Amino acid sequence: MYAVTGASGQLGRLVIEALLEQVAPEQIIALVRDPATVAGLAARGVVARRFDYDQPATLVPALSGVDGLLLISSNALGVRTAQHRAVVDAVTTAGVGHLVYTSILHADANPMNLATEHRDTEAAIAASGVPHTILRNGWYTENYAAAAPTAVRHGVLAGSAGQGRIAAASRADYALAAATALLAGVSGAGIHELAGDDAFTLDAFAREIGAIAAVPVVYRDLPEAAYRALLEQAGLPAPVAAMLAESDAKAADDSLYDDGHALSRLIGRPTTPWRETLRATLSQ
Known part of the structure; x- marks a missing residue:
C-alpha cells in the first residue's frame, strides 16, 4: 500500500495519477483533511482517508497497512516543522517501512528562509531511523510561468533574482519523481537533488x-523590499509576498541551480523544457 499526503493538492493529484499508471487503485491511499475533496479519485478505486497534520489523532489510524508514505511538505509556513514531526512520529508508531519527503534543493546549504523548516524535517526523519528517501525539489517552472500573462x-x-540561474522543471516532472521514489522503496533510499x-x-x-x-517583454530586477511591496499590491498576503521576494533574491546567487541531472535520471527521460511549460501557460 502506497499513501500520499496532501493528495488533493496540485502536486499530490499528479503523484496519484502517476501511481495509477503503475499500480492498482486499491493499492493507493489518498491522505487528505477532508476525503470529500478526493471523491473523484475514490470513485476510481483509490482509498481515501482523513489525515490532518494539525489533528495528531488522525495520523496513526490513517497509516494502517501503509508500506510506503510520500510526505508532501505542508504549505503552512511557520508551523511546518511541528506538522511534519507529528507525521514522522506517526510513521514510526504505525510501522511504515519507507518514507519519502519533498524537501528543497540543496536544503543543507540553501540560504532561503524556506529551507529552515525543510532542514528541521530532514533531521527529524533521519533521527527516526525509518528508511527514507529525500527528494530535494527545485522550483516548478509553473511558479514563474504563472506570471507570464501579466x-x-x-x-x-x-x-x-538578478542573473541567477534557475534550473526549474515542471510540476509533473517532480510528481513522476515522487511516484518513482515511492514505488522504488528502500532500494532508492538516499538524498536526491532534483532540478x-x-x-x-x-x-x-x-x-x-x-x-x-509576439510582444515586447523586459525583465525588471527590483530590490527585495520593492518586489515584496509589488507582490502585496498585486493582492498577495504579506507573509506570502515576503517569502516569494526573499526566495527570489536568494536565487540571484544560484540557490535554485543544479546541473547534476538527477531528476531526469530518476524519471527516465529528459525534464520538460521550461519553454514548453511557458508556451502551454500562455496558450490557455
Whole structure:
C-alpha cells in the first residue's frame, strides 16, 4: 500500500495519477483533511482517508497497512516543522517501512528562509531511523510561468533574482519523481537533488515570454523590499509576498541551480523544457 499526503493538492493529484499508471487503485491511499475533496479519485478505486497534520489523532489510524508514505511538505509556513514531526512520529508508531519527503534543493546549504523548516524535517526523519528517501525539489517552472500573462499585459516581468540561474522543471516532472521514489522503496533510499535539465535567468524568461506572445517583454530586477511591496499590491498576503521576494533574491546567487541531472535520471527521460511549460501557460 502506497499513501500520499496532501493528495488533493496540485502536486499530490499528479503523484496519484502517476501511481495509477503503475499500480492498482486499491493499492493507493489518498491522505487528505477532508476525503470529500478526493471523491473523484475514490470513485476510481483509490482509498481515501482523513489525515490532518494539525489533528495528531488522525495520523496513526490513517497509516494502517501503509508500506510506503510520500510526505508532501505542508504549505503552512511557520508551523511546518511541528506538522511534519507529528507525521514522522506517526510513521514510526504505525510501522511504515519507507518514507519519502519533498524537501528543497540543496536544503543543507540553501540560504532561503524556506529551507529552515525543510532542514528541521530532514533531521527529524533521519533521527527516526525509518528508511527514507529525500527528494530535494527545485522550483516548478509553473511558479514563474504563472506570471507570464501579466507580463504580456504590462510588457514587464518583475523579480529580484538578478542573473541567477534557475534550473526549474515542471510540476509533473517532480510528481513522476515522487511516484518513482515511492514505488522504488528502500532500494532508492538516499538524498536526491532534483532540478531541471536546462536553466534560465529571469531576463531570458522574459524574452521568451515576449517571443511567444509576439510582444515586447523586459525583465525588471527590483530590490527585495520593492518586489515584496509589488507582490502585496498585486493582492498577495504579506507573509506570502515576503517569502516569494526573499526566495527570489536568494536565487540571484544560484540557490535554485543544479546541473547534476538527477531528476531526469530518476524519471527516465529528459525534464520538460521550461519553454514548453511557458508556451502551454500562455496558450490557455
